[in-house]
Amino acid sequence: MSANAATFIERLQTRWRDHRTLLCVGLDPDTVRLPAHFSGRKDALLAFCRDIVDATADLVCAFKPQVAYFSALGAEDQLETLIGHIRARHPGVPVILDAKRGDIGPTAKQYAREAFERYGADAVTLSPLMGYDSIEPFLANPFHGAFLLCRTSNPGGSELQQLVADGEPLYERIARLAATQWNANGQIGLVVGATFPQELGRVRALAPRLPLLVPGVGAQGADLQAALRAGLSSEGDGLIINSSRAILYAGAGASFAQQARQAAQQLRDQIEALRGSLAPRA
Secondary structure, three states: OOHHHOOOHHHHHHHHOOOOOOOOOOOOHHHHHHOHHHHHOOOHHHHHHHHHHHHHHHHHEEEEEEHHHOEEEEEEEHHHHHHHHHHHHHHOEEEEEEEEEOOOHHHHHHHHHHHHHEEEEEEEOOOOOHHHHHOOOHHHHOEEEEOOOOOOOOOOHHHOOOOOEOOOEEHHHHHHHHOOOOOOOOEEHHHHHHHHHHHHHHHEEEEEOOEEOOOEEEEEEEOOOHHHHHOOOOOOOOOEEEHHHHHHHOOOOOOOHHHHHHHHHHHHHHHHHHHHHHHHOO
């Protein structure tokens, strides 16, 4: 099956299986942290991220560009070109647009058009707090995927996500719905922070087959082994472990892309070593 004929989930599973990687590189280009030689370039965000992509594509299961870093500067065209570059040069690598959209009706449909038609992403992050009708437009095409915020990596997430209703924390209710009635065509995943391994394990128990997008490794300092132990599926995969700043800014000079590759390879190899020791034996 060609990359273009496969669903998002199938492409992700191919990366897990055939490329032996759970690593996702987040593309969050902060202009104040770019190497000095990008200063003054109108296409600085595109050029920086494109070099990172080309240096790390064989090491990742996905790329995750954060839309705000582009839209804040009116650089949406650079994001479009970047995703087009990934599709053309690295067609097997899926793209998760980190947009955290959440609205209903015609507005949700427009956000879905933005993610999948304008930017050409394969999946998108969403807030599920407005219910299934805010998610449904993103699932209209069975080739696309959606990751619902569930138990996020930031400390403030506890203020709402741990609230209990009918004997169940909100994050568990989201996981349960995502794994059952909301996921008729198998397109949904969840965002669960590595910074909360106990909750990550609970989400995995409630959603044994869903892909989990896991931020918090790298600059946020989460325990990688604990996250893998809690979140790996029964097949020994099921995780998209995101790292952004620790890879993007591993180097600041002309060799920044090579240093980013070294950081990505080190983390990918660390994940694989731990996965090998934790994965169930046949």
